[in-house]
Amino acid sequence: MNVAGEWIGLGKVVALTGAGISTDSGIPDFRGPNGVWTRDPEAMKLSSIEHYVADPEVRRRAWQERLTHPAWGAVPNAAHRALADLDRAGLLDAVITQNIDGLHQRAGLDPARVIELHGTIHETECLQCGARGPMDDTLARVRSGEPDPTCLGCGGMLKSATISFGQQMNMTTLTAAAEASMYCRTFLAIGTSLTVHPAAGLVSVASKQGARIVILNDAETPYDHLADELIREPIGEVLPALVESATAART
Structure with missing residues (x-):
């Protein structure tokens, strides 16, 4: 040392x-003994751009997971x-x-x-037009009843401004x-x-x-x-x- x-x-x-x-x-980490994916292999789909784009249920679950992401309370x-x-x-x-x-x-x-x-979980990004915005604003829409919010500018699909598996x-x-x-x-x-x-x-x-x-x-x-x-x-x-x-x- x-x-x-x-x-x-x-x-x-x-x-x-x-x-x-x-x-x-x-x-928590992802691959460790108590990692997110170790405890729930299905959660890996939330980090796959293929599943995220193709399956509305994956997107809805992803938005619910973002509401309670540990990053919000972490120091x-x-x-x-x-x-x-x-x-x-x-x-x-x-x-x-x-x-x-x-x-x-x-x-x-x-x-x-x-x-x-x-990338960062603190912003959202539109997969169609590329517009970015504060994650807090989009999460407020989820709390108000939008299970799978879309871009306010073009109506495209939103996700966190993070790089998923399969995403460039x-x-x-x-x-x-x-x-x-x-x-x-x-x-x-x-x-x-x-x-x-x-x-x-x-x-x-x-x-x-x-x-x-x-x-x-x-x-x-x-x-x-x-x-x-x-x-x-x-x-x-x-x-x-x-x-x-x-x-x-x-x-």
């Missing part, structure tokens, strides 16, 4: 964060705050997140440094993530199973360019063989300690 802290202290750090960084905030935890501290210390280039909860920004991280690979990713966002990974000095993979691509492939991008790879995750990943250091300790404990060590070395 001390070695990883030294690497972080050199600056030009990029972090890739997955669901594991937000579990301490009360947001940033120690790991989110640690990355914000790293940013304030001038050591962080970017946080590339697979999460849609917005907790990095709420922790005080500069929004310009957050690359949301899978935003190439500008993906390019920004790849460039950040290519030019970093240390790459932290935090709380991610590294099984979803193209996000997982960013580890290889960073490694091929000579970056130190540090993986903080409670289970094995397909990219562990590229890691210069593997850490299995609780993220909410180890990440703040690493950041504290790195920033203290600069003072």
Whole structure:
């Protein structure tokens, strides 16, 4: 851990964060022993663009799930705050997140440094005209009795502004993530199973360019063989300690 802290202290750090960084905030992961999809395999359909577009019942269930999504009551935890501290210390280039909860920004991280690979649950997007708007406004319509609200502009199908399975990713966002990974000095993979691509492939991008790879995750990943250091300790404990060590070395 001390070695990883030294690497972080050199600056030009990029972090890739997955669901594991937000579990301490009360947001369950998807694939873990108590994950959303582990407990309810049918819930995977809610994250499939094919099922979402084809089945009105899937959309209705998705809107009901959004009403009670744990992100609405979640607050940033120690790991989110640690990355914000790293940013304030001038050591962080970017946080590339697979999460849609917005907790990095709420922790005080500069929004310009957050690359949301899978979008955000805080906005809606029309699949027909591309118009975006506040999720709160659409959820108010659901509460008022619209089980499957449509775009107020064109009447098209609405969904959260997140990337579902089978849905094309935003190439500008993906390019920004790849460039950040290519030019970093240390790459932290935090709380991610590294099984979803193209996000997982960013580890290889960073490694091929000579970056130190540090993986903080409670289970094995397909990219562990590229890691210069593997850490299995609780993220909410180890990440703040690493950041504290790195920033203290600069003072």
